[in-house]
Amino acid sequence: xxxFRARSRARSLSGSRTRTxxxxxxxxxxxxxxxxxxxxxxSVALAGGCSGSDSSGPSGPSTKPSGTTEQAAAVSGNALQxxxxxxxxxxxxxxxxxxxxxxxxxGIVYDDKGHIVTNAHVVGNxxxxxxxxxxxxxELTATLVYAYPDQDLAVIKLDKVPEGLKPAKxxxxxxxxxxxxxxxxxxxxxxxxxxxxxxxxxxxxTVSENPAGGGTxxxxxxxxxxxxxxxxxxSGGALVNLDGQVVGIPTLAATDPNMGGGAAPGIGFAIPSSxxxxxxxxVVKKGKxxxxxxxxxxxxxxxxxxxxxQPDGVAVVDVNDGGAAQKAGIQSGDIITQINGTDVxxxxxxxxxxxxxxxxxxxxxxxxxxxxxxxxxxxxxxx
Numbered sequence: 001x002x003x004f005r006a007r008s009r010a011r012s013l014s015g016s017r018t019r020t021x022x023x024x025x026x027x028x029x030x031x032x033x034x035x036x037x038x039x040x041x042x043s044v045a046l047a048g049g050c051s052g053s054d055s056s057g058p059s060g061p062s063t064k065p066s067g068t069t070e071q072a073a074a075v076s077g078n079a080l081q082x083x084x085x086x087x088x089x090x091x092x093x094x095x096x097x098x099x100x101x102x103x104x105x106x107g108i109v110y111d112d113k114g115h116i117v118t119n120a121h122v123v124g125n126x127x128x129x130x131x132x133x134x135x136x137x138x139e140l141t142a143t144l145v146y147a148y149p150d151q152d153l154a155v156i157k158l159d160k161v162p163e164g165l166k167p168a169k170x171x172x173x174x175x176x177x178x179x180x181x182x183x184x185x186x187x188x189x190x191x192x193x194x195x196x197x198x199x200x201x202x203x204x205x206t207v208s209e210n211p212a213g214g215g216t217x218x219x220x221x222x223x224x225x226x227x228x229x230x231x232x233x234x235s236g237g238a239l240v241n242l243d244g245q246v247v248g249i250p251t252l253a254a255t256d257p258n259m260g261g262g263a264a265p266g267i268g269f270a271i272p273s274s275x276x277x278x279x280x281x282x283v284v285k286k287g288k289x290x291x292x293x294x295x296x297x298x299x300x301x302x303x304x305x306x307x308x309x310q311p312d313g314v315a316v317v318d319v320n321d322g323g324a325a326q327k328a329g330i331q332s333g334d335i336i337t338q339i340n341g342t343d344v345x346x347x348x349x350x351x352x353x354x355x356x357x358x359x360x361x362x363x364x365x366x367x368x369x370x371x372x373x374x375x376x377x378x379x380x381x382x383x
Contacts, residue, residue: 083242087183088195090244092134094168095237097187098122098142098156099130106186106237107131107156108168108246110280114158117280118236119251119271120147120216121209123154131158133165134193146283149216150292150383151275152209152251155283168238171245173272176200176224184228184250184268186237198228198266200247206352207252207269219348221355223269224248230268239270246273295357295380297365298323303346304335311345313337313368324381330367334374338366354380 094109098118105122109115116131123129123144131140140158147154158165180200188194202225209215226239230253239248248270256264275293282289298320306312313335319326330336336344339353340363357363359382366375 084183084197087240087242087244088185091168091183091238091240091246092185092193092195093166095134095185095193097132097192098236099132099139100124100126104187104190104233105235106233106250108236108238108249109165110155111167111284112161112165113284114142114161114165115145115280115284116142116156116158117249117276118154118156119249120149120152120154120218121251122236123147123156129156131156132192133162136162138162146288148279148283148289148292150218150294151271151279151289152216152218152220153249153271153276153279155280169245170273170277171241171243171247173222173224173247173274176203176241176247176272178202180247181242182226182228182247183240183242184226184230184234184237185240186234186250188229188231188233190233196229198226201225201227201267204356205269206355208348208352209252219351219355220251220269220271221352222272222275223251224272226250226268226270227266228268229265246276248272249276292383293358294383295354295359295361296324296383297350297354297378298325298381299330299336301336301347301350313345314347314350316367320381324378325365328365328376328378330365330376330378331369334367334369336365336367338364340364341366 096107096109096116098105098107098116100123103124105118107116107118107122110117127144129142129144131142132138133140140160140162142156142158145155145157178200182198182200184196184198186194203222205223205225206219206221207223208219209217211217224239224247228239230250234250237250238246239250241247250268250270252269254264254267278293279289282291299316300318301314301316303311304313304315316325316330316332316334316336318332319330336350338344339350342353344350344353357380359380361380363378363380364375365378366373368374
């Protein structure tokens, strides 16, 4: 998945980083948001009602159905536009701008206690932040509660909760379907309270961040793919459906390796809302993540090269005591080559396979030991 990169703080999967320093005053060129389904109402005066005949003769083709169709389209378009505007009014107050010492991103108000959930790569290694809500120019201060890089999520907390702080509503992301309209809200390029629109273009994607490009190195499963534009500064914000519910946190956008790693328009990825609430809920209640819900093989490994100097498997450097691999008889020195019949020739490929699974799942693991091929069933543990 080297074609992906985090677009907030220019978290690039191709190894580059672009800093975002635009201010709230909009030093970047302002682009007005225009809804794509604008209804144009045409008033057509119908003269005579017929062609080439008097009132007693046969009438010509009626234009009434056409007029009715235009009116219906106008009503439908206006209704959709009203839906967009209502969702924006309802949800945008729950989306904030987060400013660190040098870079910025977005966040979502999680509860009325001042907890805000965002991406771990937005907070980085910092502990304190400035936060601005969509309906105020006053800069609030916030402190890091906990960062969970394995899922690229973090929670910060406002030092003082302003009156009227509005928590967002989170959807059950397992019910998200391809084709649903989505709005991405955040602070791209430092332009706070910006909105872009698109659809859910795929679900169940597994994406890996490249730590060399500034990401956390997380391999994230079940991501929501969207065509809504995601730009630097959008990360940590909200991907919202037309019911006004958050379906995910925009985190990554695709790049095209055939174009020098440039942006591939219309392909972005959001961490599913159900994972967001699972992680944030534990952090708010316990101050840390105690139940990740992520499957683990229980090994420390590294990518090995074959005779042609190409990645050829994952060498087991160590096995965790009592872990899934040890219980199945996998040993240090073994080279894992497949999970459930799918080749895993790198550590990233292994992580991507595990990201799509759950603790307790039984998988078939193929490996070589001293040149001999073996296959064993493993009951996966938890990270």
